Amino acid sequence: MERRYGIAAAVLAALLLVATATKMHFAPWTGPVARAVEQRGPLSEAERATIDIFERVSPSVVQVAAKSAANPLMGEEGQGTASGTGFVWDRDGHLVTNNHVVASGGEIAVRFASGEVAQVDLVGTAPNYDLAVLRIRSVRELPPPVPLGSSSDLKVGQSAFAIGNPFGLDQSMTSGIISALKRRLPTHGGREIANVIQTDAAINPGNSGGPLLDSAGRLIGVTTAIISPSGSNAGISFAIPADIVNRVVPELIRNGRVPTPGIGIVAASEDVATRLGVEGVIVVRTAAGSPAERAGIRGVNMSTGAVGDIITAVEGKPVRRLSDVTDALEQAGAGRTVRLTVKRGTETRDVNVAIIDVDRS
Template sequence: MDRSVRFLLIAILAVLGVMLAQPWLQRQFFSATEPRAIEPRGDLAEWERTTIAIFDRVSPSVVQVAGRAGGDAFAGAEPDEQNGSGGAQTGTGFVWDAAGHIVTNAHVVQGATEIAVRLANGDVARAELRGIAPNYDLAVLRVSTSRPLPPPIPVGSSGDLKVGQAAFAIGNPFGLDQSLTTGVISALKRRLPTSAGREISNVIQTDAAINPGNSGGPLLDSAGRLIGVNTAIFSPSGSNAGIGFAVPVDTVNRVVPGLISRGRVPTPGIGIVAAPESLATRLGIEGLVVVRTVPGSPADRAGLRGVDRMSGLVGDVIVSVNGTPVRRLVDLTDELEQAGVGNRLELEVLRGRSTVKVAVEVVDIGGRGP
């Protein structure tokens, strides 16, 4: 055989040998049998420092709330130990003031006969329901403990929020306490139905992950201020789908003081039963169709007319309140809440082919209707 050919074959065999031996050589000479050296990192990014600062400052004031319906007591158990067991319901709350008041959602504690609160440091304390407002899905608890509570969360404003600004949620999703999620404000002025049959207006929509157990927890801005109370998610599966809702803090700051001082808040109304928006749409009507008035109510005394049950003809249609157009129920309830109980409103009503103006007084209807 030619000498050059033999040399080439030897070279090829040598290369193949090295390739086959490479894994063994790597394990033999490059295995990290000692702890690896720690690589120093640079400074955290500005947004990371902001997020950490918000959590460190606010999370001690966020608590886990557990309620139990019926006569079974907690017997000193940790709230998360009751999660998912007979009759237990859990959620989140946060410190509102130095007097021991905790704000949470109404649906977290509604119907509960026993309520316990677990603080961020692990302490468990019993709590009593101080006031509840199902129309706003808000409730206030008072904690019975001799130890000082963490400081209240600073209150911001929801009136100047912008879509796209950062939002931070702290809560107890699925019983996993002290969980932080981040996102942005996805939309404003949403409407959210409540179990009481009314709608919360100006609701904040966020893509910060909100899951079962987050209800009642704070939604914060990048300054760590309270801008809303997380209340619901939109998800066919029951888990986060990127659409969460929060009661705006301007509503919270108006409702909570009344719950603390009186245990309830007035429900402003004029005493009408309104038709669904879908009916007005089918009839091609722009306004709020009055189905009937409550006997003895301001609307009844002012002469508002409902649907004629015999003929089925539409009666009065409210088209504006104090000059503000009314196209749906939430437009009317917004004006009622802004006016407040004891004040008067001027309604512009479409009656047949004519328009009339009617003055009505706003009263506390106690959740019976608009």
């Protein structure tokens, strides 16, 4: 009995489906008619400000391509190309980029936002600051220089914008905030750049040498490095502060190089000073004939291991690491004299030491 009821139910369901299908009506085919566009309201103030920064500054940002000789030790054949970013510095055709972008010494060309390609000459490099200056050989009309700001009054949390060529994708803009200030960045020859800007604005390979801007569209730094396990953006990027750029670039334009101010000391690492409970910079040794040696500064006694002199201040300003000392020397400049406060044992004294260009000593 149950089987007959099941069969009857199935037959009834099939008949209802057929009856329903005969009464179905489909809308006629209307063809490929586009949907109406929904109108949007005005852009937000923040969006308009960001667009304004890009439209004003991006024409002055260039893509830098430097040919380099192949390195057979790396299994390379033919020539390679280093790609980075640069920007217009002045009306005389000078461009700023990173030293590591053009360090190969090969032929260099730049491409403007307009698509125009120009050959450039290398004016000068400053490996200790990872900066280089190029000059355009000929171009129809230069975009305006990127407006210059200052890095001395930056605040953590304020907006930051980067324009560059990540992975060769020219005219790319990213934004974020200033994440930290006064970072230290190791560069050529074991020295460090002081007061480096940290930002979470996305920086990737190819952004090197591009401008980091504030919300007024002013240059506050030159993007130079990232920390990333993958080699791509991980939210920790660094820029050379604009105040250093504004000090180094004019010197490169004038002389093609920048002096490396020093007094002729080798200092212990910050970790060593911390382990010993020392406040200041421990002098390990002085170079023979250096201003530090002539001023009577004494290093570690290599026979006994006893600590000699500890630099605790420069021009009355306390120092805790070598980069504090080198930053003070760079601000004073080669050819000047600087007052060091030096502690030896329980005695503290002031010593006047001449600053020299250690690259030419």
